[in-house]
Amino acid sequence: MALLGFLGRFLLPFSGFVFTCVLAVALQIFVFSPISPDLLHIPEPSSLTSFPTNTHLQGVNKLGEGIVKNSEDVLVDENGVLYTATRDGWIKRLHRDGSWENWTMLNSQTLLGITATRRGGIIVCDAEKGLLWVDKDGHAKVLSSHVNGSELRFADDVIEASDGSLYFSIASTKFDLHNWYLDVLEAKPHGQLLKFDPSSSLTSIVLDDLCFANGVALSRDEDFLIVCETWKFRCLKHWLKGDEEGKTEIFIDNLPGGPDNINLAPDGSFWIALVQFTSEGWEIVHASKAAKHLIATFPSMIKRMIGAHRKASVLHVGADGKIIKKLDDPDGKVMSFVTSAFEFEGHLYLGSLNANFIGKLPLL
Ligand SMILES: *[C@@H]1O[C@H](CO)[C@@H](O)[C@H](O)[C@H]1NC(C)=O
Ligand SMILES: *[C@@H]1O[C@H](CO)[C@@H](O)[C@H](O)[C@H]1NC(C)=O
Ligand SMILES: [Ca+2]
Secondary structure, rough: HHHHHHHHHHHHHHHHHHHHHHHHHHHHHHHEEEEOOOOOOOOHHEEEEEEOOOOHHHHOOEOOOOOOOOOOOOOEEEOOOOEEEOOEEEEEEEEOOOOEEEEOOOOOEEEEEEEEEOOOOEEEEEEEEEEEEEEOOOEEEEEEEOOEEEOOEEEEEEEEEOOOOOOEEEEEOOOOHHHHHHHHHOOOOOOEEEEEEOOOEEEEEEEEEOEEEEEEEEEOOOEEEEEHHHHOOEEEEEEOOOOOOOEEEEEEOOOOOOEEEEEEOOOOEEEEEEEEEOEEEEEHHOOOHHHHHHHHHHHHHOOOOOOOOHHHHHHHEOOOOEEEEEEEEOOOOOOOEEEEEEEOOOOEEEEOOOOOOEEEEEEE
């Protein structure tokens, strides 16, 4: 009895403490969770049996190894000069003679998609500042920082039409680049497709409620544009001309990964980089709101959930949305987390958020 009394006196305040801890953790997880998640069904990839896993991406040559840090996007302009935006804030160039140039420093850790512009120089998406123009002398100017009265957040990818209009994506109006996985976990459509009109300098909303709007490309005739919805595993086609003008339909869906950047190829087809964002066994997270809250509260768990660092895939798709081929590095031996693929003169140039080089692959 005496022992029980002692234990009781000893444990009572202690169990109160344990109870408070459990309550605090539960509160932390469910009440103060940064997300209000929906469930996400990860589709069974379609028509992949005809495109078996291969190791083609392991055949890349490494350009500028050690010089470019985690380049999300890459382009080659009509003169054959390669541009890339690095995670440490540089726009670096590779000239035709093989020399690298640290061209201009933008002092930003959030540079994403880039595209060539008829104005001279390049257009850059900065996930914190908005849409930038870096002119031919390397001077940067903000072109667009607001839409409909709110500040632009998370500009992701951009393309220029021949009339100078810039179409660009906002991955998420709710979460920023460093918290991109929260948008995936929440699985609600916070993305937008915007248009910057150079004659009025106004930015307008073309499409709203997109699921992590990412890569943007124009068709060869500019009769439609494509915007990729990363965690929806699909890309949309939005008509700009013709009978269907203003309408939006699915370009390709049930992709075997989350589509990141997309680029038009010289023959009118497209290259789409696919990001693997669920590791094997972690699909379950998307079927449980409690699991989502838990992971959102303990972000170190996210590393185990995301599979992007473990492989790379690039898809070649016709203008009709049919898959032509798929290129893989199935175990990330040479490249993983490939976010962009740009074709120029018979070669594919690959940007990656997990590489200190640009991949260059000869196309057969
Ligand atoms: C360019 O930057 C890299 C590091 O990012 C450095 O190693 C290299 O020396 C720089 N080149 C020049 C010419 O300054
Ligand atoms: C623009 O902002 C107003 C006021 O915040 C809002 O009511 C309206 O829905 C917004 N329009 C679009 C297209 O988002
Ligand atoms: Ca992107």
